[in-house]
Amino acid sequence: MSLTESLQTTPLDVAHRALGGRMVEFAGYSMPVQYKGIIAESRAVREGAGMFDVSHMARLKFTGEGTLAFLEHATANDVAKLGDHQGQYSLLPNATGGTVDDIIVYRYSADEYRMVVNAANHAKDVAHIRTLLPAGVTMADYTAETAMVAVQGPKAAGIVASLSDRSAEAEALPFFGTIDLKVAGVECYAARSGYTGEDGFELQCPAAEAGRLWQALLDAGVEPCGLGSRDTLRVEAGLPLYGHELTDDLSPIAAGLGWVVSKTKAFLGSEPINAARAGGTPTKLQGVRLESKRVAQPGSKVSVDGRAVGEVSSGVYSPLLDCGVAFAFLDPGVKVETPCTVDFRGKAEPGQVVGKRFFKRG
Amino acid sequence: MNVPAELRYTKTHEWVRLEGDTVTIGITDHAQSELGDIVFVDLPTPGRSLGQDESFGSVESVKTVSDVYAPVAGEVVEVNEALGGQSELLNAAPYEAGWLIKVKVSDPAAVDSLLSAADYQALLDA
Numbered sequence: 001m002s003l004t005e006s007l008q009t010t011p012l013d014v015a016h017r018a019l020g021g022r023m024v025e026f027a028g029y030s031m032p033v034q035y036k037g038i039i040a041e042s043r044a045v046r047e048g049a050g051m052f053d054v055s056h057m058a059r060l061k062f063t064g065e066g067t068l069a070f071l072e073h074a075t076a077n078d079v080a081k082l083g084d085h086q087g088q089y090s091l092l093p094n095a096t097g098g099t100v101d102d103i104i105v106y107r108y109s110a111d112e113y114r115m116v117v118n119a120a121n122h123a124k125d126v127a128h129i130r131t132l133l134p135a136g137v138t139m140a141d142y143t144a145e146t147a148m149v150a151v152q153g154p155k156a157a158g159i160v161a162s163l164s165d166r167s168a169e170a171e172a173l174p175f176f177g178t179i180d181l182k183v184a185g186v187e188c189y190a191a192r193s194g195y196t197g198e199d200g201f202e203l204q205c206p207a208a209e210a211g212r213l214w215q216a217l218l219d220a221g222v223e224p225c226g227l228g229s230r231d232t233l234r235v236e237a238g239l240p241l242y243g244h245e246l247t248d249d250l251s252p253i254a255a256g257l258g259w260v261v262s263k264t265k266a267f268l269g270s271e272p273i274n275a276a277r278a279g280g281t282p283t284k285l286q287g288v289r290l291e292s293k294r295v296a297q298p299g300s301k302v303s304v305d306g307r308a309v310g311e312v313s314s315g316v317y318s319p320l321l322d323c324g325v326a327f328a329f330l331d332p333g334v335k336v337e338t339p340c341t342v343d344f345r346g347k348a349e350p351g352q353v354v355g356k357r358f359f360k361r362g
Numbered sequence: 363m364n365v366p367a368e369l370r371y372t373k374t375h376e377w378v379r380l381e382g383d384t385v386t387i388g389i390t391d392h393a394q395s396e397l398g399d400i401v402f403v404d405l406p407t408p409g410r411s412l413g414q415d416e417s418f419g420s421v422e423s424v425k426t427v428s429d430v431y432a433p434v435a436g437e438v439v440e441v442n443e444a445l446g447g448q449s450e451l452l453n454a455a456p457y458e459a460g461w462l463i464k465v466k467v468s469d470p471a472a473v474d475s476l477l478s479a480a481d482y483q484a485l486l487d488a
Contacts, residue, residue: 038424039399228398228425293401293449294422317401317424324401 010055011147011207015214019224027119029056032226039319042232044223045196046320046359049153051214051222052230056119057148059204060126061140063112071113073268074132075105076252076261082107087176087191091252091260092117092125097272099246101125102257106178106191114189116148116202118242132268147210149203151222152233154361156200159220160190170201184216195230197237197359232316235325238287238357244298244314245285245327254281254329256356283310283329286336287358290324290351293317294344301343302328304353309334312342318358324351325358363486364391366457370473371482372433377457380473385434388461389421389452392486397423400452405441405463412436412465414472419462421452433476436467 007030016023021032032053034041044050062071071079077090087106094100101121106114117125126141133139151160161170165182173179173192181190181203189204205213218224231241240246245255252261253276261273288302296315301308310330318325326342334340334353341348365371370378375393379386394400402422412418412432420429441463445451452460467473477485 033425034398037399232424295401295424295427297427317399 008056010053011210012053012055012149012214015211016053016224021224021226024227026227027056027122029119031056032224034226034228035224038226038228038232039317041223041225041229042236042319045153045198045225045229045233047153049151049156049159049200049222050225050229051156051217052150052152052225052227053147053214054150054202055143055147055207055210058117058119058122058125058141058143059146059148060115060117060129061112061142062115062137063140064137066134066136067111067113070132070134070137071105072265074129075103076267076269076273077105078262078265079105079107079113084109085178087178087193089176089260091246091257092128093252093267093269093273094128094248095269097251097269097276098248099242099250099252100128100248102240102242102246104191104193108178108189121242145207146204147207147213149205149210149213149217150194150196150200151203151217152194152196152198152200152225154199156198156222157192159217159222160201160203163216163220164190175199184213186210186213186216188213195237195239196233197239197357197361198233199361231314232318235314235316235327236318236320236359238355238359240285240327241314250329251276251281253277254283255285280332282332284332285313285327285356286310286330286334287354287356288312288326288328288340288342288351289321289354289358290326290342290349292324292349293322294324294349296324296326296342296344296349302330302340303343303348304334304338304340309340320359324349327356363395364457365479365483365486367479369457369479370433370476371479371485372431372476373485374431376430376433378433378473378476380467380470383470384439384464384466385436385473386461386464387430387433388456389430390482391456393421393428394453394456394460397421397426397428399424400449403442403445403449403452403462405445406438408438408440410438412438430462432465434465434467434472435469436465438463439466440464
């Protein structure tokens with residue numbers, strides 16, 4: 001998309017500009033890539049609490065007779081395992097064993113399920129889901145009337161709980177649990193989840209009240225963070241990004257997401273995915289840790305003993321490890337701890353193949 | 363943004379300080395701010411001869427990679443080795459400790475044709 005086309009804005013656009021956010025185009029939206037700086041914002045999330053405007057991600061609601069059966073067919077994880085007010089990471093598979101999107105599915109109640117999907121795939125997902133939607137199940141897209149803020153970091157859950165009307169219950173909420181919560185007086189649908197490897201909440205609220213919620217979190221000392229640090233933090237935490245580690249043509253098994261895929265149910269694309277699980281995939285996602293601080297670009301070749309063994313899918317500078325780290329799809333035979341090099345415009349930078357999870361909260 | 367009056371500038375956001383027949387070259391405060399946190403600087407080997415507007419290296423930030431161009435022609439006589447271990451000097455002090463290279467210029471008068479501080483400031487304001 002070119003910048004001359006008009007970009008969508010989130011309900012927090014005014015707040016981003018007031019804070020000096022550097023705005024860039026992302027998935028058709030004008031979004032802050034950073035405020036103070038990517039390194040400072042990454043550190044704030046690892047050490048205290050940071051918040052991200054993720055209002056651009058799309059929010060869908062499913063109701064009606066047969067919703068559970070429909071979701072079991074359309075998504076890869078076991079939806080029946082969810083109790084009320086629980087969520088799960090999942091995938092929208094296609095019929096050929098690739099991934100339409102990675103998503104979160106929430107069971108709000110037996111009669112209502114919700115889904116959060118990637119902004120870049122919003123239109124594609126809605127069109128794909130419509131082809132699968134049976135009579136009797138209603139899909140409502142409530143993205144535009146709501147905002148979503150992810151509050152992340154070791155202090156995040158405590159801050160959200162302290163601003164809320166149900167602080168003890170919020171504090172005690174398990175990972176991927178959800179709760180209806182007033183935060184600073186704003187009605188929120190709160191999920192104990194995120195995309196940074198840290199504890200925290202993802203808060204959905206009415207669009208018109210997003211500014212008030214954001215300001216209350218700012219006043220409580222939460223650092224505003226942009227898409228740049230979000231990308232850094234998700235790579236450090238070993239989390240995939242659609243378009244990089246997941247695509248329509250790649251098996252989620254290659255990306256190491258077999259744990260998200262049900263072993264017991266049949267669903268759209270279950271046969272090719274199960275075949276990939278049993279027979280292996282041509283490449284496998286691994287981590288690469290560089291000796292230098294350089295940021296590997298997607299598509300850069302990775303070599304072992306001068307032989308090309310795959311290519312980078314995502315790369316960032318990790319403030320935590322003070323070096324460049326990357327994800328790369330490599331020949332399945334390449335083991336962790338193997339010394340490797342990554343090509344930077346003709347210069348081979350030394351590194352090592354490592355596990356995908358560069359950071360795990362102890 | 364800081365635009366020191368005594369320096370000369372380019373449209374591609376390099377600065378130049380002329381002392382005798384040698385210029386020190388770096389990137390401007392505006393450039394480092396636009397790039398964000400800088401993690402790697404690729405610089406030429408001393409002895410290399412550069413034409414005007416020739417790319418002599420690159421600056422990598424956590425967001426992007428950007429080539430840097432020689433504002434004037436000459437021979438590289440020194441590179442800022444400190445940037446190898448401390449690329450963040452470029453963010454902290456782009457006009458002092460974060461300089462990139464020193465070049466012995468073929469024609470010191472060529473510096474006069476570069477942008478003045480006022481011209482460069484006007485470019486940033488446009």
